[in-house]
Amino acid sequence: MKEELIAYIKSELIGDDTMEMNSEDDLLTSGLIDSLAIMRFIGHIEATHEIKVAPQDMVIENFINVDAIADYIQRTKNS
Amino acid sequence: MNYLLTHSITESAKRFPERQAFVFMNRSLSYKELEQQSNQLANLLIDLGVKKGDRVGIYMNRSLESSIAVYGIMKAGAAYVPLDPDAPIKRTQFLIEDCEIEVLITNSIKKRQVKEIIDAKTQLKSCIGFKDGLTINTIPWEEVLQQSEETPSISILGNDLAYIMYTSGSTGLPKGIMHSHNSGLAYAKLSADLYELTEEDRIGNHAPLHFDISTFGYFTGPFVGATTVIIPDPHTKMPASLAQLIEKEQLSIWYSVPLALVQLLQSKSIEKADMSALRWVLYGGEVFPTKHLNALMQIWPSCQFSNVYGPAEVNQCTYYTVQEPPKEDEMIPLGKVWGNTEKLILNQDDGLAKRGEVGELLIRSATMMKGYWNQSELTKKSLYTLRINSTYKKVFYRTGDLVKLDENNDLLFLGRKDRQIKIRGYRVELDEVVGVLSINTAVHEAAVFAITKEGTVHIAAVIILKEEGLITVEELRDHLNQNLPKYAVPETILIGKQLPRTSNGKINHLELEKTLEIEEE
Known part of the structure; x- marks a missing residue:
């Protein structure tokens, strides 16, 4: 799942498939993704993983990096 | 006497030494600490050869150090130039060259980008924020804190340059708006007075430093000794975390x-969050969709809501407080001009517009810029001189905004005279986008225009290539x-075969807009 998320971020949100990105890289502080791209990203997560991201779940702890996002998706699926 | 922007810090450090000046995440700087550390940075800058009138760049994401950078640079007698940390490297290089920046203040997060800038051989000599084996002099932040805490003895006048903010330019390149201590401080005084700021206030500063809205948190807050909470980048992207922050910081x-x-x-x-400390919400940069403004006013009934208007060239020039939650189709006025400010509404022939007639808004104010950096022709074109007699004249800034007065004598915004639009509050000259497309050798001609999708403005481009298939x-x-x-x-880029023309041969933008809006539906 993490590879798929990284691939999506690189190609769809940043537009640079060649860049290096690890699952622990900070996505929110670095300026890599702006607030509108985040909205698109959440739409993508909801569609591909068949979950609903509740507005109150849109907190830094859940989206700071790919590790946290994968963890959040897993938790939401299991609940 | 308080006549420089930097005096606000010195004065507040005397009056409220232990009060928080700036807060970022779990860290803060008291006025005493900010006074000391901005002196230390100023002394280091002077050691590095920065002289009065020089330009020093700030290249960092939202951070506590940005406040030290702003005041340290001005205390050294220099002007600060905030660089968009997310802008493409080429654009940042252009800005550095355009205003001849030799010293950059940054942090380790930007190390990779700084390296790219240096590789492109700009005139950069030193970089403060991290230590690294780069070809230029790099100085870690810890070294700033080892300098003398004495106030540098440099003679700075109110009319001297304090900062330069870049914005979109219609000729294809960004232009730098020059502000003095006088114009910056006039803004701080007027806004502090209008919104009844005191040292008890806690200001939420959401805008990045290169956006002129940030001057409220960075100048007006320190002017009264209030606390400015710099909203961290992650919170600007995660609304639920932002709500927690507003509650926690009691903004x-x-x-x-x-x-x-x-x-x-x-x-x-x-x-769910307790935001009862919030007493005044200011918004600006673009129109607030009335549906959302209405909903927000219902949730925060004890809050005042104000529409702030003013191009970066004049900081702010009008104010309007929204009394009742607006109806769906209601237009929120720009309001009336504030203190120390005069307006003119001129028709197409530069004659005074009649009552109720639409015209361009011109502003003369203590908060007005000195001009555009290194662009005297452009500066001249942006100004209008009203001669009173042979020795006395009044100089106004042409906003390019079309307005008219309503029955309450409030200004209403009715559009632009030129091809400037706003995207999320940022100014974009559509002709700058055309200019960037034209430098590509595959492009024969480009039309760039705005389209509206579901109430939101987007930019679209139709491009004619020199030869088919030259570029994707x-x-x-x-x-x-x-x-x-x-x-x-x-957002929309199309390669076309030809562009529709008006009868006199110009590109017919209206027809392009119509075609695309229909297609998007």
Whole structure:
């Protein structure tokens, strides 16, 4: 799942498939993704993983990096 | 006497030494610490050869150190130039060269980008914020804190340059708006007075440093000895976390573009959080969709809501407080001009517009810029001189905004005289996008225009190539991404065969807009 998320971020949100990105890289502080791209990203997560991201779940702890996002998706699926 | 922006820090450090001046995440700087550390930075800058009138760049994401950078640079007698940390490298290089920046203040997060800038051989000599084996002099932040805490003895006058903010330019390149201590401080005084700021206030500063809205948190807050809470980048992207922060920091005044508030509203976390400390919400940069403004005013009934208007060239010039939650189709006025400010509304022939007639708004104010950096022709074109007699004249700034007065003598915004639009509060000259497309050798001609989709403005471009197949849409997008900030890159890019023309041979933008809006539906 993490590879798929990284691939999506690189190609769809940043537009640079060649860049290096690890699952622990900070996505929110670095300026890599702006607030509108985040909205698109959440739409993508909801569609591909068949979950609903509740507005109150849109907190830094859940989206700071790919590790946290994968963890959040897993938790939401299991609940 | 308080006549420089830097005096605000010195004065507040005397009156409220232990009060928080700036807060960022779990860290803060008291006025005493800010006074000391900005002196230390100023002394280091002077050691590095920075002289009065020089320009020093600030290249960092939202951070506590940005406040030390702003005041340290001005205390050294220099002007600070905030560089968009997310802008493409090429654009940042252009800005550094355009205003001849030799010293850059940054942090280790930007190390990779700084390296790219240096590789491109700008005139940069030193970089403060991290230590690294780069070809130029790099100085870690810890070294700043080892300098003398004495106030540098440099004679600075109110009319001297304090900062330069860059904005989109219609000739294809960004232009630098020059402000003096006088104009910056006049803004701080007027806004502190109008919004009744005291040292008890806690200001939520959402805007990045290169956006002129940030002067409220960075200048007006220190002017009264209030606390400015710099909203961290992650919180600007995660509305539920932002709501928690507003509650935790007990913010009393908020100022941002409407979009930040709309996202907060849509996150639904706003109703659960205790935001009772909030007393005044200021918004500016673009129109607030009335549906959302109405909803927000219902949730925060004890808050005042004000529409702030003013191009970066004059900081702010009008104010309007929204009394009742607006109806769906109601237009929120720009309001009336504030103190120390005079307006003119001129028709197409530069004659005074009649009552109720639409015309261009011109502003003369203590908060007005000195001009555009290194662009005397452009400066001249942006000004209008009203001669009173042979020795006395009044100089107004032409805003390019079309307005008229309503029955309450409030100004109403009715559009632009030129091709400037606003994307999320940022100014974009559509002709700058045309200029960037034209430098690509595959492009024969480009038309760039705005279209409205579901109430939101987007940029679209139709491009005619010199030869079919020379370049793909993807490659054109890459080219734009390398030269323009993200918000200015057209969402829709089409390669066409020919452009529709008006009878006198000009590109018919209206027809293009209509065609695309129909297609998008």
